[in-house]
Amino acid sequence: MNNNTDLINLIKSNYYKFSKGQKQIAQFIIDHYDKAAFMTAAKIGETVDVSESTVVRFAVSIGYSGFPELQKALQVLIKNKLTTVQRIGLEEDSGNDTDKQQKKIIKNELTNMRNLLDNLDTDAIDKAVDIILNANKVYILGLRTSFTLANYLGFYLDVILDNVKVLNNSGVNSLYEEIIRIKESDVLIVISYPRYSKNTLEATEFVKEHNAKIIAITDTESSPLYPISDVSILAKSSMVSFIDSLVVPMCILNNLIISIGMQEKDEIVEYYKKLEQLWDNHSIYQHD
Template sequence: MDNKEKLEMKDGKHLISNIQAQYARLSKGQKIIAQYILKNYDKVAFMTACKLGEAVGVSESTVVRFANALGYSGYPKLQEALQELIKNKLTTVQRVEMAHDQYSDDSTILNKVLKSDIDNIRDTLDAIDENAFKGAADKILKARKIYILGMRSSFTIAQYLGFYLDIILDNVHIIRMDMGDAFEQVVRVNEDDVLITISFPRYSRKSYQVAKYAKSKGAHIISITDSMFAPVASISDNTLLVKSNMASFVDSLVPALSVANALVISVGMKEKEDIKEYFDDLETIWKEYSVYE
């Protein structure tokens, strides 16, 4: 991520105050856009430049110049900043309402959701920090114990990642809410351990609290999340950024699953001789007890 992209992300966190500060020097048409965004930023986050222009009665080029006037390289970057602003503030009801106009029938839903997942994976591949990924895989391999944490829908990724890492390694613990309080499960964490936290909007407060506790005990924190503004990213040693643009009330976890796959394979390739021996034993058990047809 270059300096301009970092600046655009930072601006996204203070977008409303930035619009207010720049308002006096905007053109008449740009002021109309600014007023509309200040009142309807949750809707504008998912409107194209053309749609926004139609909504306020200005040209698409005026919308693009408005984005430039705020310091963005183009309208898509302004739109990303708006999405960054709202993603943790929208209620589930608001998400459903926003999606009503986007998904008109089953064919449209199938097409848009799958294309969105493809775009999310492509954007993740383009933006992910390869050094952070390599560092995460190395730390997992060397850890005394690996804790994996994901709350609510993120637990699906945590469970998947934990299942396959447990095949490779024998020191994996998935933090489960049905196995007692999360803090009780990490109370013995220390500087030789790794905590992998999966966190997506709406960010779980408890995920951050558990990660912060583990950090205070010296554990290495790896986060799989969608933004450097995610609470857990601020305390992570390795942050693996995953695009997770919203599809109605459902977050796209497909790229997170792909990154989890990549982590498993990266660790596995470093332990392939042990894995082969382990699978030889499993094949014997599966055959003896007729596990598979």
């Protein structure tokens, strides 16, 4: 299954081929894909009055290995398509049990972290570290919620390296002014999650045209950044909410920072020795 295929259009284009039961499933997904993404095959079958096996066969008929793969595709779809208001509506469906809801949020994050541990592409991180350490200049781009991540990454990379620039978040014009001189010897680290920022994508395409290296930190292979990056570090999150969870991508950033830091250990130690002396001289931190 092509990850860039719009699933709803795929279902619509194959609608005439489906059996009567499959058409009922197809129509339910088209009308309620936000809910279908979190329903089991048995539950969807019960809802549209077909068997669970019919739901599984439906998934296979449109190119998936089974229902779990179709469900994952639906979850990617809603992260890209749902508005903030629609995301809030999904949370309202969870009920009014605040204790249960709060624990559910944490369990969801733990599941995401376990998935990251099981699927971490260490080769991609190693390749990204090598590109960053050999770059003439390191640019970091993240807009909207991802700007928090970009600032965090920039703060620590600036401790390790002396060629780091976090790109401005104040507007498109200032953004292009900052990257207009980017060269082949430079690298752009770009961070973007659903709903993907159009400005982020266009700026990354501009960098691609200038033949600079691109390291993308994003969620899945269906991200528009994936095909245009030299290295993609995927930090997937299945949370659907009116906020964007930064837990998994923050873990990826920590991994990247520490991996770079371990190769520049002597410089970091010297840097912090000087900083500690400055902090003491200016009473930056409270002492007992």
